[in-house]
Amino acid sequence: MPRAGLSTDAVVDAAVAVLDEHGPDALTLAAVAARTGVATPSLYKHVDGLGELRRRVAVRSMNELADRMTAAVLGRSRDDALRAGMMAYRSYALEHPNRYAALPQHPVPDPDLAAAGDRVVQVILALLRGYDLEDSEVIHVARSVRAAAHGFAALQTAGGFQLAEDPDTSHERLIDLIVVGLREGPSDGSPHHRDQTVQDGSVAHT
Amino acid sequence: MPRAGLSTDAVVDAAVAVLDEHGPDALTLAAVAARTGVATPSLYKHVDGLGELRRRVAVRSMNELADRMTAAVLGRSRDDALRAGMMAYRSYALEHPNRYAALPQHPVPDPDLAAAGDRVVQVILALLRGYDLEDSEVIHVARSVRAAAHGFAALQTAGGFQLAEDPDTSHERLIDLIVVGLREGPSDGSPHHRDQTVQDGSVAHT
DNA sequence: CAGGCGTAGCTAATATAATTAGCTTTATGG
DNA sequence: CCATAAAGCTAATTATATTAGCTACGCCTG
Numbered sequence: 289m290p291r292a293g294l295s296t297d298a299v300v301d302a303a304v305a306v307l308d309e310h311g312p313d314a315l316t317l318a319a320v321a322a323r324t325g326v327a328t329p330s331l332y333k334h335v336d337g338l339g340e341l342r343r344r345v346a347v348r349s350m351n352e353l354a355d356r357m358t359a360a361v362l363g364r365s366r367d368d369a370l371r372a373g374m375m376a377y378r379s380y381a382l383e384h385p386n387r388y389a390a391l392p393q394h395p396v397p398d399p400d401l402a403a404a405g406d407r408v409v410q411v412i413l414a415l416l417r418g419y420d421l422e423d424s425e426v427i428h429v430a431r432s433v434r435a436a437a438h439g440f441a442a443l444q445t446a447g448g449f450q451l452a453e454d455p456d457t458s459h460e461r462l463i464d465l466i467v468v469g470l471r472e473g474p475s476d477g478s479p480h481h482r483d484q485t486v487q488d489g490s491v492a493h494t
Numbered sequence: 495m496p497r498a499g500l501s502t503d504a505v506v507d508a509a510v511a512v513l514d515e516h517g518p519d520a521l522t523l524a525a526v527a528a529r530t531g532v533a534t535p536s537l538y539k540h541v542d543g544l545g546e547l548r549r550r551v552a553v554r555s556m557n558e559l560a561d562r563m564t565a566a567v568l569g570r571s572r573d574d575a576l577r578a579g580m581m582a583y584r585s586y587a588l589e590h591p592n593r594y595a596a597l598p599q600h601p602v603p604d605p606d607l608a609a610a611g612d613r614v615v616q617v618i619l620a621l622l623r624g625y626d627l628e629d630s631e632v633i634h635v636a637r638s639v640r641a642a643a644h645g646f647a648a649l650q651t652a653g654g655f656q657l658a659e660d661p662d663t664s665h666e667r668l669i670d671l672i673v674v675g676l677r678e679g680p681s682d683g684s685p686h687h688r689d690q691t692v693q694d695g696s697v698a699h700t
Numbered sequence: 701c702a703g704g705c706g707t708a709g710c711t712a713a714t715a716t717a718a719t720t721a722g723c724t725t726t727a728t729g730g
Numbered sequence: 731c732c733a734t735a736a737a738g739c740t741a742a743t744t745a746t747a748t749t750a751g752c753t754a755c756g757c758c759t760g
Binding site: 497522523524534535538543544 | 745746747748749750754755756
Binding site for chain 2: 708711
């Protein structure tokens with residue numbers, strides 16, 4: 289018989305397809321093997337078991353998310369950039385709910401995944417640039433923005449919004465809360481604006 | 495041999511213990527059976543398979559979360575209540591990260607779980623009472639608050655905050671963003687305060 | 701107190717999945 | 731044209747869930 293001609297990427301492609309079509313629980317080596325027309329153990333020639341396959345799918349998804357956010361934020365700043373970034377984040381989750389849900393909940397030591405996650409964080413840090421927040425303030429706000437984006441996306445894709453109110457409007461309101469909050473600064477009297485310096489985008493994580 | 499004297503509650507107790515100690519993936523019928531000193535199939539006398547067991551664990555956890563939030567918010571209003579509710583939410587997640595992580599990501603038709611989720615929502619709606627928001631505005635803000643709380647808890651328990659900055663401070667900042675945002679209202683000119691009416695707490699969900 | 705019965709718990713069997721070991725065969729490069 | 735690395739296969743092992751059907755514990759009643 290002719291060879292299937294698989295590759296690691298092709299296996300991940302199939303895995304993503306299975307994930308999209310049948311959900312996270314259906315992402316099994318057996319299902320991926322069936323889809324690629326190969327016996328289950330053959331997949332081990334391209335991927336080191338289900339764990340690695342899942343991680344690769346997550347890395348790809350996280351990078352897609354980062355790509356989309358990057359594109360959305362480009363050429364914008366401040367409220368405009370924040371709004372675009374948040375919208376891009378949510379739209380990715382809504383368009384690919386299973387991929388979004390498959391992003392790991394637990395700490396995972398995979399460096400590729402960390403790198404992809406960092407890309408998302410970097411975009412958020414970048415879109416906050418225009419606000420001239422001081423050093424650690426940027427981190428706190430970035431964490432807040434990420435939390436808001438993730439929380440909303442997670443709840444909505446999980447079907448958490450049952451009432452008639454339009455979730456789009458709710459999302460607008462969430463963005464508004466942050467925008468307005470940023471305009472006013474912390475409610476205690478601490479300084480939060482730095483006095484105009486340049487910010488480098490070296491490190492990562494938040 | 496003497497009988498083990500199990501009950502559905504006892505099985506769920508054991509399941510929670512396994513979950514707490516060894517994480518979500520270790521929550522198997524085999525592990526619960528071992529812990530209760532019974533053969534695996536015997537568990538089916540008390541629980542209808544792994545699916546139902548997981549759902550029961552989730553229901554219990556969600557109710558614990560609701561209990562804690564309710565206690566925290568009692569006797570407070572406005573910013574004070576909001577802050578207390580958010581803190582209670584996060585502290586539950588941090589104290590029981592595995593239980594929190596085991597709350598379902600996907601839509602689940604379990605009415606008990608829906609009821610438990612509603613309790614959380616009701617607390618959030620209640621703590622927003624003092625702000626006198628108009629009807630649908632309450633819903634949008636409640637969703638925003640829940641998204642912020644969930645997102646932050648999810649990210650932190652997943653080890654998403656790697657930098658030196660204290661996550662507690664970040665959380666304060668997140669609460670601040672919301673508090674300030676609420677003080678100012680939507681950035682468009684729409685009205686958001688109702689003119690003093692009573693709010694009933696009948697329905698649920700958001 | 702004896703009998704009876706409901707049910708908790710057991711063993712055995714089946715199905716699905718992951719994973720490992722080791723063989724076969726396809727391509728390809730010398 | 732053949733040697734070899736890698737792609738794929740089959741077979742076997744392990745872990746898990748789940749179903750079926752048996753047994754015996756313990757309570758409730760007569």
